[in-house]
Amino acid sequence: MKVLVPVKRVVDYNVKVRVKSDGSGVETSNVRMSMNPFDEIAVEAAVRLKESGAVTEIVAVSAGNAGCQDTLRTALAMGADRGMLIETETELQPLAVAKLLKAVCDMEQPRVVLCGKQATDDDANQTGQMLAALLDWPQATCASQIVLSSDTATVVREIDGGLETVEIDLPGVVTADLRLNEPRYVTLPNLMKAKKKPIDVILAATLEVDIAPRLATLWVAEPPARPAGVKLNNVAELVAHLRNAGVIA
Amino acid sequence: MNVLLLAEHDNAALNEATANTLAAACLIGSHIDVLVVGNECRPVAEKAARLAGVSHVLLVEASHLADGLPENIAAQLVAMAAGYTHILAPATSTGKSVMPRVAAALDVAQISEIIAVESPDTFTRPIYAGNALLTVKSSDPVKVMTVRATAFPAVGEDGCAPIESVAAVADRGRSRVVSRDLTRSGRPELASADTIVSGGRGLASRENFHAVLEPLADRLGAALGATRAAVDAGFVANDLQIGQTGKIVAPQLYIAVGLSGAIQHLAGMKDSLIIVAINKDAEAPIFQVADFGLVGDLFELVPALTKALD
Numbered sequence A: 001m002k003v004l005v006p007v008k009r010v011v012d013y014n015v016k017v018r019v020k021s022d023g024s025g026v027e028t029s030n031v032r033m034s035m036n037p038f039d040e041i042a043v044e045a046a047v048r049l050k051e052s053g054a055v056t057e058i059v060a061v062s063a064g065n066a067g068c069q070d071t072l073r074t075a076l077a078m079g080a081d082r083g084m085l086i087e088t089e090t091e092l093q094p095l096a097v098a099k100l101l102k103a104v105c106d107m108e109q110p111r112v113v114l115c116g117k118q119a120t121d122d123d124a125n126q127t128g129q130m131l132a133a134l135l136d137w138p139q140a141t142c143a144s145q146i147v148l149s150s151d152t153a154t155v156v157r158e159i160d161g162g163l164e165t166v167e168i169d170l171p172g173v174v175t176a177d178l179r180l181n182e183p184r185y186v187t188l189p190n191l192m193k194a195k196k197k198p199i200d201v202i203l204a205a206t207l208e209v210d211i212a213p214r215l216a217t218l219w220v221a222e223p224p225a226r227p228a229g230v231k232l233n234n235v236a237e238l239v240a241h242l243r244n245a246g247v248i249a
Numbered sequence B: 001m002n003v004l005l006l007a008e009h010d011n012a013a014l015n016e017a018t019a020n021t022l023a024a025a026c027l028i029g030s031h032i033d034v035l036v037v038g039n040e041c042r043p044v045a046e047k048a049a050r051l052a053g054v055s056h057v058l059l060v061e062a063s064h065l066a067d068g069l070p071e072n073i074a075a076q077l078v079a080m081a082a083g084y085t086h087i088l089a090p091a092t093s094t095g096k097s098v099m100p101r102v103a104a105a106l107d108v109a110q111i112s113e114i115i116a117v118e119s120p121d122t123f124t125r126p127i128y129a130g131n132a133l134l135t136v137k138s139s140d141p142v143k144v145m146t147v148r149a150t151a152f153p154a155v156g157e158d159g160c161a162p163i164e165s166v167a168a169v170a171d172r173g174r175s176r177v178v179s180r181d182l183t184r185s186g187r188p189e190l191a192s193a194d195t196i197v198s199g200g201r202g203l204a205s206r207e208n209f210h211a212v213l214e215p216l217a218d219r220l221g222a223a224l225g226a227t228r229a230a231v232d233a234g235f236v237a238n239d240l241q242i243g244q245t246g247k248i249v250a251p252q253l254y255i256a257v258g259l260s261g262a263i264q265h266l267a268g269m270k271d272s273l274i275i276v277a278i279n280k281d282a283e284a285p286i287f288q289v290a291d292f293g294l295v296g297d298l299f300e301l302v303p304a305l306t307k308a309l310d
């Protein structure tokens, strides 16, 4: 069974981003970039499924500028078999990514697309569901466990009230949540080996889909800062302050 | 402006986030239809009809709509979308899985977790775990959005909208709910609690988490919350996780115990009215957002606080 894993290159989650002074966006030049953490989890899940024999081929796909090659190399070093870069300099919003991925699915015919549930830069949580809609496939989002058979995926999902187990027919889209697994570290030897694995570069324009942004950024602002608080000396002081503020009886 | 709002419910009760989402809808336009999709869920429609500002409640009942499967709910919304300028849902698990499908089927963008309505086509939402606020203008003919409940105070209940039944779309039939394992507790719901006592890795074990935090939560009538580290370590269930990838909360009082205050956690709670931090590390980042801090051992301070409240 072939699995497609879309991986996004994002500002590393440890970086505290700064809003540009002209309000046009956040500063992304000269900051550390990494694979979106949820996509690492998705790659890890795919690799484990391959190790268990349920999956035969893993194709990692990234859409964006040439820098996404690094992200694909990481996926290959973790165990993906080959990479595809859908190259464009256009700002990609989730609908555009979903359309590009649909075009890739039409070519590659995977049985499962395993996305991250959310990219930590736009915090959109949309692309997997949009792709499923465009393909008219079922979906199982926020997976914390995945079992594949030849025709179905049984997925434990993290939902507001607890956990839900769904079964979807394949082909389908599954998105990875945090507790699905702990991704392996990429070792230097594996990174070297990954250099031999192929990465196809496809210009987004050749896929003939409309990727123009639908949402115009008017401005990006810092969230209002909380006023500085105080450290108190003891519990009695705390209780007095909380009573004074009217938040405890 | 014609707004269609997807109600959140479990066929028995209307989720409170619906009333918050309605508040956002009222800022967009004055014609607002609330869609209740489910099975044997008329009581939910009746409750929705009492929310202030609703024009019509549209009720769709069918057995294949009972479980809220996103394929079916999205198909229902798409079938009913004509004539609406905005389609809204609360940013709950259901809203997040359904609305992107609706948007893609209509070939429009989806705007996630809006926290402000600047105008009927311009909205603000957090990005980068809340470290930046993005304001976007949509040029799409229909705006499909999810709404962060904590950003909009719920509307009142003095309405009396008519309820109309609408035919169900056919079952998509390619997904099934096998089981649900929902956490039940006697405590208030995290999303709507006035007070939250939240614990992190510092609690060190499942036993401690409950032994130390529950008496305080009991005394305050509070909900319990947790960090990802606490959930991953098995101290509590996943539905208590607060943060960028967990629940978003904004109670009157948030008591953060033995948690460091990682940006991903702050993303879920920094709009709380008053934040208290109890941590043995005076440099922990949680103190930068806390109104009141106590530096010291939680195993002494929390029981002392519980006692001081008696």
Ligand SMILES: Cc1cc2nc3c(=O)[nH]c(=O)nc-3n(C[C@H](O)[C@H](O)[C@H](O)COP(=O)(O)OP(=O)(O)OC[C@H]3O[C@@H](n4cnc5c(N)ncnc54)[C@H](O)[C@@H]3O)c2cc1C
Pocket: A013, A037, A038, A120, B199, B200, B201, B202, B203, B226, B227, B228, B229, B230, B241, B242, B243, B244, B245, B246, B247, B257, B258, B259, B260, B261, B262, B263, B264, B265, B268, B278, B279, B280, B281, B284, B296, B297, B298, B299
């Ligand atoms: C993509 C992504 C998404 C994430 N999403 C979330 C999310 O939604 N929510 C979330 O919470 N995290 C999230 N995280 C994880 C986050 O980055 C942190 O790892 C996590 O919040 C840390 O949890 P903690 O504060 O409990 O643990 P720690 O950072 O280990 O902090 C424990 C604290 O306890 C204190 N302590 C220890 N013992 C005592 C004692 N006896 N008395 C008093 N204080 C004590 C320590 O001083 C320390 O400050 C995410 C991470 C990633 C990569």
Ligand SMILES: Nc1ncnc2c1ncn2[C@@H]1O[C@H](COP(=O)(O)O)[C@@H](O)[C@H]1O
Pocket: A005, A006, A007, A008, A009, A036, A038, A039, A061, A062, A063, A064, A092, A094, A097, A114, A115, A116, A117, A118, A119, A120, A122, A123, A124, A125, A126, A127, A128
């Ligand atoms: N530019 C991209 N290239 C490849 N995959 C992407 C891209 N953008 C989003 N994705 C995938 O879609 C998931 C959800 O992203 P988002 O909808 O932006 O939160 C990510 O975790 C990735 O798996």
